[in-house]
Amino acid sequence: MDPELDLIIRAKKGERVAFDSLVEIHKEKAFALAYHFTGNPEDAKDLSQEAFVRAFVGMRDFRGDSGFYTWFYRILVNLCRDFLRRRKSRSKVFMERGRSWIGEDTEDMPEPVDSTPDPSEAVLDDETRQLISEALDKLPERQKTVFVLRHLHGMKLSEIAEVVGCSEATAKVHLFRATRGLRCQLTKSLSI
């Protein structure tokens, strides 16, 4: 039996240890997804924790007709989208890591990042990251969601459709429009 499936079955019965193991498997991906939406490690931490709590509470009702992965990510994506909607209504300026956080309490400074370089990963410079972040933020919410899930998290369109709550064809359209929007914004500035 798939080890994760065994954990899911035991977590559905209320076994906390099994759920903790699921958290261990998915927490880094969950954090990364939340970070791509918020741009802020603290907010990403809070959102991913909230998603795990909701998954824990709703675990008994998880029917298993979709994978745990897509079910959990649906919870997380909805939380991120709600967060973005609330944030839009507030005038708050945030900046990428390495700069100061305007409008935030100094007690809530982001946790230190592990700056040990990973030679296996190609790294973008800060300016490029900033340009891409701004371009992604300008996309409509649905388009940004689909694009991030597809190209930053490697999800299949069928999985994205389940997570976002639309048909695969609609997800494809959102992806096409997102790519077109980013192409218009970034081709010149990234010299492609």
Place this chain on the structure above:
Amino acid sequence: MSVDEKLIDIISKMKAPKMSKGFWAKFDAELGWKLDAAEAGRISPKAVLAHAIINFFAVFREFKFKRAFVTASFALIVIAFSLIFSVRNGPGLYSVASLTSDELIEELIFIDNSEVSENIIDF
């Protein structure tokens, strides 16, 4: 490589920052407290009822339900309009069994005098 492929190749390198061990230790500790609180709250009757209500309404957010709802609504609209127009344009329809004897006689006289009576077969 097309422009789109180059663009996606660049953007896909935008990984989330690699957080320190201290960050993950704090993450695990905080999440542990939150899950403990959720576990304690999960078994209270109020929480169970609230959860059941939330789950019930969560069905309506699913795409499959929305699609079925739209199809059913469209079908109802079509049926409703068909009924409205058929009642408006046609003669008022009512059961003959509901008529009193006098009303029945009046109807028979009406039918007999109307143009369509020529097409009615005399038994």
